[in-house]
Amino acid sequence: MQMQLKNISKSKFDVQGEWLFREIAAEIRPNDRIALLGGSGQGKSTLLRILSLLEPFDHGTVLMDGRSSTEWMPQSWRKKVTYVAQKPIMRSGSIAFNLQTVSMLHGGPFEEELARRYMEAVELGRADWNKQAADLSGGEQQRLALVRSLMLRPEILLLDEITSSLDPGSKQAVEKLLLEWVSEATNGAARSYVWITHDLEQARAVSNQVWFMAEGCLLERTETAAFFQSPATEQARVFIRGIQEGKR
């Protein structure tokens, strides 16, 4: 599964004629583990929502396996390219009901073993599946939402700060699960993900490639080690320094 972004431009919602970002060109190849970095308001979430066809864009083309997004049924596209939002939305009902969402939507059998494996991996193995999902903590909901999306068996995951509410232990568990997940295949097709994070340690740990957005552009698209060792742009250097100083 290969995705190509050809000169994607998106205007700002509230200011007519101003661009949120312009002419973003990139590729997501099989086995890519991409960390999407950048300051707040650069349009990182919007870009991921565009890639999952939840948000319109003004110019450009997104292609998957050589076919433009307009040639795909949106449902088929989203089953392969799945967006996981930062804010988890629970369906009204139990944990089990939430885990069964995908099988209910698409009519397949519920893969209970797989769900148990993922729940165990994100440290929710002991959760009572009859418990109301709304009663879970923010961090637990975030992990349940991730497992719910994984049940879809997508080929590309678009992860929008999915560990923002997690304690360090759960965060590591999620990182480990996703690293394992990306190394496996969906029906023989290699997987990949794009992961928005503000945690540079996490970006180092989970990615083999960094996309850096600033000033309405995708300023850098480079290997993770190279990005952190010697960022090519001043904006990236300032961004990394800013986060490191903020941590001290």
Added chain:
Amino acid sequence: MSNMALICTLCFVAVAAFISMRQKLGLEKEILIGTLRSAIQLLFIGYVLHFIFETSHPAFIVIIILCMILVAAWNAGAKARHVRGIRSRIAIALACTEGVTMAILLGLGIITPTPQYIIPVSGIIIGSSMIVCGLLLNHMKREMETARGEMEMLLALGASEKQAIHSSLRRSVRASMIPTIDGMKTVGLVQLPGMMTGMIVAGADPVEAVRYQILIMFVLASSAAMTAMVLSLISYKLWFTRDARLLPLLPAENQ
């Protein structure tokens, strides 16, 4: 009612205008326009009905019912004018409700097939169904804000438009039907409906008036259910773009 008595009814308008002036509500102009419009519209429809009752030609009955449906669709559609095509869907829902209800009423011989029955009963069906449509659309607009996250989550998991909007639609259909069902529970205890009151004032036997009112209440219940169901089924896709994204939220001032 004599002309003099009719003119005397203006004193009620004078009371409203007086209160508006006294309390500086600034509604005098609105009251004047409302008074003139209601008087002219009602007199006009009175003469139209007089003409139709005289001629008793089916074509005129159809024309007046079509006019009612179009005006009702236009009016209810204003609640969601940003949803392209909503007015035609409302017109179809109203026409279905009117057609099915009238077919049952006439087919079972519940009312006689004369303009004197068909037109007023149609007015009641279409008028109340219009309110149901308005409520449904208002509720759907709120759902598009409050349940947006849930709908997008389902879309992101590969749901179809129908699957994504199903819960919101069900809540909206329920909300649009509740006033009609509540009305059924309190009718006769809290309010005396206009039709029954009108018949009693016109000299009809109250029990006979009540029989007609029961008919109307049951018709209203079924037409509310039918309108809400049909409109929700034929309009849910309009809340999405062609590529199955949710319609963008409107800025607050345009809602």
